[in-house]
Amino acid sequence: xxxxxxxxxxxxxxxxxxxxxxxxxxxxxxxxxxxxxxxxxxxxxxxxxxxxxxxxxxxxxxxxxxxxxxxxxxxxxxxxxxxxxxxxxxxxxxxxxxxxxxxxxxxxxxxxxxxxxxxxxxxxxxxxxxxxxxxxxxxxxxxxxxxxxxxxxxxxxxxxxxxxxxxxxxxxxxxxxxxxxxxxxxxxxxxxxxxxxxxxxxxxxxxxxxxxxxxxxxxxxxxxxxxxxxxxxxxxxxxxxxxxxxxxxxxxxxxxxxxxxxxxxxxxxxxxxxxxxxxxxxxxxxxxxxxxxxxxxxxxxxxxxxxxxxxxxxxxxxxxxxxxxxxxxxxxxxxxxxxxxxxxxxxxxxxxxxxxxxxxxxxxxxxxxxx
Numbered sequence: 001x002x003x004x005x006x007x008x009x010x011x012x013x014x015x016x017x018x019x020x021x022x023x024x025x026x027x028x029x030x031x032x033x034x035x036x037x038x039x040x041x042x043x044x045x046x047x048x049x050x051x052x053x054x055x056x057x058x059x060x061x062x063x064x065x066x067x068x069x070x071x072x073x074x075x076x077x078x079x080x081x082x083x084x085x086x087x088x089x090x091x092x093x094x095x096x097x098x099x100x101x102x103x104x105x106x107x108x109x110x111x112x113x114x115x116x117x118x119x120x121x122x123x124x125x126x127x128x129x130x131x132x133x134x135x136x137x138x139x140x141x142x143x144x145x146x147x148x149x150x151x152x153x154x155x156x157x158x159x160x161x162x163x164x165x166x167x168x169x170x171x172x173x174x175x176x177x178x179x180x181x182x183x184x185x186x187x188x189x190x191x192x193x194x195x196x197x198x199x200x201x202x203x204x205x206x207x208x209x210x211x212x213x214x215x216x217x218x219x220x221x222x223x224x225x226x227x228x229x230x231x232x233x234x235x236x237x238x239x240x241x242x243x244x245x246x247x248x249x250x251x252x253x254x255x256x257x258x259x260x261x262x263x264x265x266x267x268x269x270x271x272x273x274x275x276x277x278x279x280x281x282x283x284x285x286x287x288x289x290x291x292x293x294x295x296x297x298x299x300x301x302x303x304x305x306x307x308x309x310x311x312x313x314x315x316x317x318x319x320x321x322x323x324x325x326x327x328x329x330x331x332x333x334x335x336x337x338x339x340x341x342x343x344x345x346x347x348x349x350x351x352x353x354x355x356x357x358x359x360x361x362x363x364x365x366x367x368x369x370x371x
Contacts, residue, residue, distance in 0.1 A: 002032035003043065004146050007084050007164040010077045016069045018062075026065035027055055033073060035061035040087065040109045040163045044076040080164060085194030086113040087163035088144065089134070089175050091151045093191055095159040096133050101126060109163065113196075117187040127177055127189075134175040141170030173198065252280065253287045260294065266316075266364060269296045270357060272349075276300050285311045289338065295360055299349045306349035310356060311339045316364065323359050328352070 016028030036042025053064040145152040176192040260267040333342030
């Protein structure tokens with residue numbers, strides 16, 4: 001297989017095998033390219049400078065025979081090298097997990113380079129040591145050996161892999177293990193290597209240099225000190241903001257409660273709101289709902305239409321949604337036992353508010369939430 005024997009070949013002659021016909025079209029195997037598996041993505045290439053058209057049969061990938069059984073293959077070399085770097089780095093990390101840490105794993109190499117560990121947790125110190133050992137193997141520039149889908153590294157043993165295999169570990173330049181993810185009670189490692197690792201380093205280095213310039217400091221230590229000060233300042237501002245919001249919320253709730261009218265022990269807040277701040281109203285109404293014996297009815301004009309919002313305290317035995325469904329089915333409304341909202345024309349706004357108020361009073365007086 002050429003993708004194993006010579007993974008650097010960009011252009012070469014190949015030949016179809018195991019040819020068969022479907023609806024007048026011929027298909028065959030191409031063993032010199034990597035067609036992908038359920039674990040690793042395929043090479044990208046052209047056949048006689050045409051895009052490849054494929055079919056899956058019995059788990060194997062067959063390509064359309066376009067002109068003749070002997071064809072010219074052109075590999076997308078950048079993507080081939082990227083795939084080769086991911087395949088080799090993935091195999092090295094899995095080999096170390098197994099031989100050094102006695103941890104079994106699985107792998108998937110598509111857009112990302114993933115290793116799935118068969119345990120629910122892994123120590124940070126283990127990941128640090130794993131990355132260190134992986135890069136020692138890279139720096140040692142060990143020759144890779146292939147035998148029946150197993151990669152062998154002298155003195156380290158062998159590990160199963162799929163895909164094109166680079167000849168020496170030094171071609172990876174660098175292996176970086178990203179912070180682990182936890183998916184369905186398994187640990188997932190994402191690996192960066194080769195050009196992907198270099199691009200990651202270059203991008204982060206640019207960000208770091210820009211931060212040094214932005215904060216006008218001369219060293220990394222000064223930058224970290226500056227960031228610590230900013231973090232402490234942010235935490236203080238967040239605390240102050242939260243305190244102010246609580247104070248403002250308390251004052252606003254107090255103002256709304258002051259306009260309530262008491263009738264038979266129930267406090268009714270009945271108000272038309274112009275230029276309403278819905279976020280503030282939600283906060284106020286929620287706080288009042290937590291207090292006993294309050295009914296809130298708000299009318300909100302909006303051009304030719306109006307909206308009515310109604311809330312009741314949690315201790316009151318009344319079903320607002322029941323009243324809505326029974327007596328206001330002609331209007332567009334929604335909600336639950338505790339709160340509802342409905343829409344009406346601006347001309348009906350006051351009548352709807354008043355009618356709902358009377359229904360609530362009657363229901364509370366009779367002690368029957370289904371009135």
